[in-house]
Amino acid sequence: MTDTARGNSRRYGTRPTMKDVAARAGVGLKTVSRVVNGEPGVTPDTERRVQEAITALGFRRNDSARTLRKGRTASIGLVLEDLADPFYGPLSRAVEEVARSHGALLINGSSAEDPAREQELALALCARRVDGLVVIPAGDDHRYLEPEIAAGIATVFVDRPPGRIDADVVLSDNFGGAQDAVAHLIANGHRRIGFIGDQPRIHTARERLRGYRTAMAAAGLSVADAWVSLGTTEPERVRAAAAAMLDAPEPVTALFAGNNRVTVTVVRVLGEHPRPVALVGFDDFELADLVRPAITVVAQDAARLGRTAAGLLFRRLEGTDEAPRRVEIPTRLIARGSGEIRG
Amino acid sequence: MTDTARGNSRRYGTRPTMKDVAARAGVGLKTVSRVVNGEPGVTPDTERRVQEAITALGFRRNDSARTLRKGRTASIGLVLEDLADPFYGPLSRAVEEVARSHGALLINGSSAEDPAREQELALALCARRVDGLVVIPAGDDHRYLEPEIAAGIATVFVDRPPGRIDADVVLSDNFGGAQDAVAHLIANGHRRIGFIGDQPRIHTARERLRGYRTAMAAAGLSVADAWVSLGTTEPERVRAAAAAMLDAPEPVTALFAGNNRVTVTVVRVLGEHPRPVALVGFDDFELADLVRPAITVVAQDAARLGRTAAGLLFRRLEGTDEAPRRVEIPTRLIARGSGEIRG
DNA sequence: TAGCCTCTAGACAACGTTGTCAACTGCGGG
DNA sequence: CCCGCAGTTGACAACGTTGTCTAGAGGCTA
Structure with a gap:
C-alpha cells in the first residue's frame, strides 16, 4: 500500500x-x-x-500557464531591508495578512540596505508579474520603476519615501516622534541632550534629527556639535559616540537614540557607566520593559504601517486613479523609567 | 522631457x-x-x-511565459510559522541568502501554526511551480505533499520532522540541549526543577520534555507532576503555571523554560517574585544579556538551520537521489547568570 | 570557381491554461 | 411534428516565451 x-x-x-x-x-x-x-x-x-x-x-x-493566460498573478511583492530585523517582521506579517484577505500571495525579499539589490529584487518581482509592489526603499532613486508603474504594477512605499518619482507612501511621524522624545527629556530637566542617529542619507534618520533640533530650539536650547553623532549603527561606532558624549568636560545628561539598534547598544554602554543618564529610544523593542531601568521609547506601529500600505496597494489594484497619497502614522511615547531620570 | x-x-x-x-x-x-x-x-x-x-x-x-516554457522557475518556497517571531527571521534570511547564491528567488509565507493553512500555502507554492520547498511543519501529516515530491518538487523540512512521509529534515538537538540545560541546573545544586513547555503535539516540545526527564533521571531525581506544565505559550497560562510551581508548599528552586516566548514571560514573573529562582531558557533572544540577572540559555543556531536546509534542498535540485537525510544541529549552553543561581 | 564551413537570423511549434464559440442533448410549447 | 431554448460539453485560438530547425550570407580552401 x-x-x-x-x-x-x-x-x-x-x-x-x-x-x-x-x-x-x-x-x-x-x-x-x-x-x-x-x-x-x-x-x-x-x-x-x-x-x-x-x-x-x-x-x-500550473499557475504559470494560468497567469500567462489571465494576466494577473494574485500575488504581490514586498521588498524590505532585512527580514531578520525585528521591526520588519510585524510589518511583513501585516502585509501578508492583508494580501491573504484579498486572496493574494506575498513574495518577499531583502535588499540588505543596498540600492542595487533593491532594484534587482524589485525588477525580478516585476518580471514575475506580481500585481503590486510594496517597497521599503534602500536607494533614493526609483525612476527605474516608472515603466513598471506605467505598465500597471501598483506600487506603494513604506517607512521611507520614494526618490524622484511620485507614488503612494506610508510613513511614521518621525519628526513628531523625535520632537516628543526630546521634549520629554527637556521636561525632565535635561539641558544637555545627545543624539545618536543613523546615516543621514536615510530619510528617517534626517527627520529624527530635524525633530531633535526643533525640540531643542523650541526650548531655547542650543546644540553643541559634539552632541550629535550620525553614521552607521554598528555597535563600535555607537559605543564610541556615546562614550565621547558621556566623558566630555561638559557631558550630556541624557541621550536620544535614533533607532532600536542604537538604543540597544546605548543601553549596554550605560550599564557600564557610573552616573545615571536618561535615555529615550526611537522604536520599541520586545524586552524594553525588562531592563532596569526599563527603557522609555517612541514606538512606531510597524503592523499598522504594513496594513495601511497594503490597504493602499489593493485600492490601486481595484482601480483607483486618485493622485498618490502620503499617509503619516503617529508614534507613541511610552514612558518606562529610563526617560524619566531627572537631569 | x-x-x-x-x-x-x-x-x-x-x-x-x-x-x-x-x-x-x-x-x-x-x-x-x-x-x-x-x-x-x-x-x-x-x-x-x-x-x-x-x-x-x-x-x-514575462517570467510566467518563460517558466511555462522552461519548466523551472528559479524560485523556492519557505513555509514557516510566523515571520514576526524573532527565531524565524534569521532562518528565513539564511535560506534567502543560499537561494540567492544559486540564482533563485525565495517566496515565503506564514502558516500561523495552523496545519490547514500550512497545507494551503505549500500547495499554492507548488501550483506556482517553485522548484523546491522548505517547510517548518505546523501539522503532523504531510502526505498531501507526496504527489508534489513525486512530481519533482524537492522538499526539506526544518526545525520539526515531517509527519507520515520520508524526506530530508534538519533539526536542532532539542533533546541534548534540554538535557544540558537541566544538568546545568542540577550541577548548581538544584533538586526541584520545573519545566514549562509548549504543546506536546509539537515535536520540539516533546523532545525538550524528554531531555528534561532524562537529565532528572540521570541524576537520580524524581519529577513531581506539578513540576511539569505543557500547553500554549500564552503569557497568562505560563504565568499561572510558574506561579503554581513557585507558590507550592515545596516550591521549585529552578525553572527550565521550553522556548523563548515562555522564557520572556517567566522572566517577568520572576521579577515580581521575592526569592531568587534559577532559570535556563531554551532559545536565545536578543537582549538576554541586558536583563538582571542576565539569562542563561540553550541557544539554537537558527541561521545554520536555514543554511543547512537550503543546502540540502539545492543538492536535491542538482539531482541527488540519495535516501532522505536527517541532520541534527547542536545547541550551545550560554551561561549568563540566571542559571548559575545556587539551589 | 566549386565546395564547405561558420556565423547570424528568423519561422515555427510547443509549454498548460482559459475565453470564445459552436455543437449537441433533451425538453416544452405551438 | 417542428421550433426554440436552456443546459452541457468540447474544439480551437491565444497568452509570451524558448528550443529546434532551416535559410542565407560570407569566407576559406583546394
Whole structure:
C-alpha cells in the first residue's frame, strides 16, 4: 500500500496536465478547467469523474500557464531591508495578512540596505508579474520603476519615501516622534541632550534629527556639535559616540537614540557607566520593559504601517486613479523609567 | 522631457512583449530573445538596436511565459510559522541568502501554526511551480505533499520532522540541549526543577520534555507532576503555571523554560517574585544579556538551520537521489547568570 | 570557381491554461 | 411534428516565451 506513490511511478519530474486528467476522465479539456476552477455548467456526475481523475493522478493546476493566460498573478511583492530585523517582521506579517484577505500571495525579499539589490529584487518581482509592489526603499532613486508603474504594477512605499518619482507612501511621524522624545527629556530637566542617529542619507534618520533640533530650539536650547553623532549603527561606532558624549568636560545628561539598534547598544554602554543618564529610544523593542531601568521609547506601529500600505496597494489594484497619497502614522511615547531620570 | 513616460502612453496596463520589441528594432522575435538572455550569435550592431528598443518601450521579460516554457522557475518556497517571531527571521534570511547564491528567488509565507493553512500555502507554492520547498511543519501529516515530491518538487523540512512521509529534515538537538540545560541546573545544586513547555503535539516540545526527564533521571531525581506544565505559550497560562510551581508548599528552586516566548514571560514573573529562582531558557533572544540577572540559555543556531536546509534542498535540485537525510544541529549552553543561581 | 564551413537570423511549434464559440442533448410549447 | 431554448460539453485560438530547425550570407580552401 505504501508503494502506490512509488510503484506506478510516472517519469520523475513529469506532472500531469489538464489534458491527462481529461483523457483519464474521458471528458474534454475545458471541462476539467471548469471543474478545477469551480465554474458552473458541469453535471455532478461529470464533476465526480473529473475529481477522481485529479486525485488519482495527483494533478495540480500550473499557475504559470494560468497567469500567462489571465494576466494577473494574485500575488504581490514586498521588498524590505532585512527580514531578520525585528521591526520588519510585524510589518511583513501585516502585509501578508492583508494580501491573504484579498486572496493574494506575498513574495518577499531583502535588499540588505543596498540600492542595487533593491532594484534587482524589485525588477525580478516585476518580471514575475506580481500585481503590486510594496517597497521599503534602500536607494533614493526609483525612476527605474516608472515603466513598471506605467505598465500597471501598483506600487506603494513604506517607512521611507520614494526618490524622484511620485507614488503612494506610508510613513511614521518621525519628526513628531523625535520632537516628543526630546521634549520629554527637556521636561525632565535635561539641558544637555545627545543624539545618536543613523546615516543621514536615510530619510528617517534626517527627520529624527530635524525633530531633535526643533525640540531643542523650541526650548531655547542650543546644540553643541559634539552632541550629535550620525553614521552607521554598528555597535563600535555607537559605543564610541556615546562614550565621547558621556566623558566630555561638559557631558550630556541624557541621550536620544535614533533607532532600536542604537538604543540597544546605548543601553549596554550605560550599564557600564557610573552616573545615571536618561535615555529615550526611537522604536520599541520586545524586552524594553525588562531592563532596569526599563527603557522609555517612541514606538512606531510597524503592523499598522504594513496594513495601511497594503490597504493602499489593493485600492490601486481595484482601480483607483486618485493622485498618490502620503499617509503619516503617529508614534507613541511610552514612558518606562529610563526617560524619566531627572537631569 | 518628463512626459516621455506619460505622454505617448500605451494603453494603461499593457506591456510590450518581445514581439513589440522585435517590430520596433526591425528584427525577428528570436533575436530579441537571444539578446534578452545574453545568448551568443548576435552581432554587436543588432544587439544595440534591440537594446534601444527594449529601453524605449520599457520591456521586461514575462517570467510566467518563460517558466511555462522552461519548466523551472528559479524560485523556492519557505513555509514557516510566523515571520514576526524573532527565531524565524534569521532562518528565513539564511535560506534567502543560499537561494540567492544559486540564482533563485525565495517566496515565503506564514502558516500561523495552523496545519490547514500550512497545507494551503505549500500547495499554492507548488501550483506556482517553485522548484523546491522548505517547510517548518505546523501539522503532523504531510502526505498531501507526496504527489508534489513525486512530481519533482524537492522538499526539506526544518526545525520539526515531517509527519507520515520520508524526506530530508534538519533539526536542532532539542533533546541534548534540554538535557544540558537541566544538568546545568542540577550541577548548581538544584533538586526541584520545573519545566514549562509548549504543546506536546509539537515535536520540539516533546523532545525538550524528554531531555528534561532524562537529565532528572540521570541524576537520580524524581519529577513531581506539578513540576511539569505543557500547553500554549500564552503569557497568562505560563504565568499561572510558574506561579503554581513557585507558590507550592515545596516550591521549585529552578525553572527550565521550553522556548523563548515562555522564557520572556517567566522572566517577568520572576521579577515580581521575592526569592531568587534559577532559570535556563531554551532559545536565545536578543537582549538576554541586558536583563538582571542576565539569562542563561540553550541557544539554537537558527541561521545554520536555514543554511543547512537550503543546502540540502539545492543538492536535491542538482539531482541527488540519495535516501532522505536527517541532520541534527547542536545547541550551545550560554551561561549568563540566571542559571548559575545556587539551589 | 566549386565546395564547405561558420556565423547570424528568423519561422515555427510547443509549454498548460482559459475565453470564445459552436455543437449537441433533451425538453416544452405551438 | 417542428421550433426554440436552456443546459452541457468540447474544439480551437491565444497568452509570451524558448528550443529546434532551416535559410542565407560570407569566407576559406583546394
